[in-house]
Amino acid sequence: MEKKAAFNSKVLPYLLLAPSSLIILIFLFYPALETFRLSAYRTDAFGFRKMFVGFDNFSELLVSPDYGKALVVTFFFTLWVVVIGLSVSLALAVLANQKVRGIRFYRTAMIWPYALSTAIAGAIWAFLFDPSAGVLNYFFSIAFNFKPKWLTSQELALGVIVATTVWKNLGYNIVFFLAGLQNVPEQLKEAAALDGANSWKIFWRITFVLLSPITFFLLIMNVIHAFFDTFGMIEVMTQGGPARATNILIYNLYRSAFVNHDVGTASAESIFIFILVMFVTLVQFRTAGRRVHYQ
């Protein structure tokens, strides 16, 4: 596996790995396998009897219009978060890659919202979008002469969640794009400039191409963030509403498991999420090798 296995000891490596392995076995593998088992059972309404139902929990989810809507909402939510989030972050990272006085301060001032939680981001943006107290509606009414009810409108609520998530992820994305930009060899850009390429061409033909491994890594990470980390934000801002317009998969799972106490359905939902995560992770592993060249 690698070059520098150095020490010889029969026992020590196992001792070193014992804490990590124990926790992984007890709190990760065992519950994950248990999810598969529970997904094949249904508990009656009083929680007394468990019935084996095979794949019924899965097939019921697949034909449920509510779950279908959760899938669609999650898809579009993730799509917008990735497309808008990565474009904005890349533009800002290019700015942050300038060599000017005070650059350290500028960089910090651009990425610090990284340290905020999604619940706190949600609370702040819920205030900004508040129909009567929020400043955004004030600016909107001046500019466009209308005051939408952002979070209670089916069309707009998801947009608000997307905007909040994009804002919240900016710091993380900028850090990685910036690292990628700093690893683009200067000589390459200088050579292209000598050959008469303008800076627009240099960016898209050289920088952007060399950046693609980082872009891909961030794409994966943003998908994962959108799937899972948004829970606190949704809980604070919309609770999945209005009319399930912001009811993404993780929120639906939480409601099935801990509001409706429907263990079988919730476990089946967990398995669907597992399949999505597995797919995303495998794609990442397959392409991870390419990333090493540029680091």
Added chain:
Amino acid sequence: MAGQNLFASRILIHLSFWAVILLISSPVLFALIVSTQSPVEVFSYPPKLTPSGHFENYVEVWNTIPLARMFFNSMLISVLVTVGKIIISLLAAFAFTFFEFRGKNLLFFLTLVTLMLPLPVRIVPLFELIADLGKTVSPHLGIDSYFALVVPFLASATGTFLFRQHFLTVPSELLDAAKIDGCGPMRFLFLILLPLSWNAIGAMVVIQFVFVWNEYLWPLVATHSEDMRVIQIGVKMLINAESANNWGVIMAGVMMAMLPPLLVFFLLQDSFMRGFAFMKEK
């Protein structure tokens, strides 16, 4: 002429930076301003964009939710998970990088697989496991225990890989020299590797502290009593309690809840950027 153009473009770059920073920071700045305003000022039209002196909002937060207790819980959990995770993944990364042993590939593969098992994939059985531990073994291991909030999260594939990646960059001459001097593995870890790893450790402190402090779903599920609630849930409780949408008080709570991870971030930002994204120093 050329000098003037250069000067103008410099000014333009600085202005762009300030515009971007203002835009990115404005939500939090608005929140900070509102946290000092009375309800009348909050709902005034046009909105009042200057701070006021109603710091009683901050006192009101203390009277509405058990803030001290929640702060204590969040702090304890964040510190325990951060420190525990770093120690455990340092040891694991050390074993994976500097030893050859039977089952190494299998254990490495199992660590890798955990990347596919985020909390939502196992949350129902994990909850049942914790609830059972509480009923059959000890309430200190069950729902509403620190054990439930800390121990299941102490293993980290991310941490193990981050440290392993870092260990692989340590020159092998260093290892050879240490071995010639009769340095054993544990001494090598503590006296040579650890001092070389501060950036990676600093990055892990920021990532983990921010992550645990901000975690919402598991604390919501694994705690029921108000005594065990964390500050993130407190923000939501504050919103529910202030039914007239008294944003001044809510934003005061938000300001306090965001402070600790921000402090950790600002203190360790250099390590964070270098160790996290393997950024070059420039």
